[in-house]
Amino acid sequence: MPHFTYIYDTYCGWCYGAEPVITALIDSGAAVEVFHRHLFQGANAHRMGDGFGRMAMQYDRRIATLSGQEFSDTYVSNILSAPDEVLESGLTARAAALIHDRGAxxxxxxxxxLQRERFVNGRSAADKAAVTAALAEAGVTADLADAAEKARALSEQAGALLARYGLSGVPALLRHDGDNTQIVNIGDFYQTPERIAAIAA
Known part of the structure; x- marks a missing residue:
């Protein structure tokens, strides 16, 4: 039976668009391992007022059209139109690290x-309370600060996997079957996520 590796960043709009597809794959019973890339940090931590907000709005509209995922007016107002808002996914990387061992x-x-909090409810990437509350709902009470090293290690693993298969961005879905690894085009399943179960057979 094939198994899968999925690499993502919570605050990547394309990863948000892919979420129903990956959820459908996991719900099909497929063996899936996931890694948070922590793409948005350092030079990739973008300030909305520097033009990133306008660019992201264009991509988000396209993602919404292709995937049907909601990007609300509240998100546009609170996030994309807030000049000092910075897209830095460190808190979500740590949250992912804290729950990683519980499975995909x-x-x-x-x-x-967390994607609903951002793209629908318009919560800032710097809103630690929102991340902590989401973790608590999942039954995780550990401190985000304790997960920094594990988050870094998981991101490095994700980066190494992307490089191995000639990829640089997220989302990335890999299908492994014996010695063969195939890059899956998630976009093929945007309109009908349930169809992805067929490639897990």
Missing amino acids: KAEMALAAR
């Missing part, structure tokens, strides 16, 4: 919860 289903449920 738990980690993706947390990611989906």
Whole structure:
């Protein structure tokens, strides 16, 4: 039976668009391992007022059209139009690290919860309370600060996997079957996420 590796960043709009597809894959019973890339940090921690907000809005509209995922007016107002808002996914990387050992289903449920907080409810990437509350709902009470090293290690693993298969961005879904690894085009399943179960057979 094939197994899968999924690499994502919670605050990546394309990863938000892919969420129903990956959830459907996990719900099909497929063996899936997930890694949070922590893409948005350092030079990639973008300030909305520097033009990133306008660019992200264009991508988000396209993602919404392709995937049906909601990007609310509240998100546009509170996040994309807030000049000092910075897209830095360190808190979500630590949250992912804290729940990682519970498996892909738990980690993706947390990611989906945090994506709704951002893209629908308009919560800032710097809103630690929102991340902590989502973790608590998942039954995780450990301090985010304690997960810094594990988050870094998981991100490095994700980066190494991307490089191995000639990839640089997220989301990335890999299908492993014996010695063969195939890059799956998630976009093929945006409109009908349930179809992805067929490639897990």
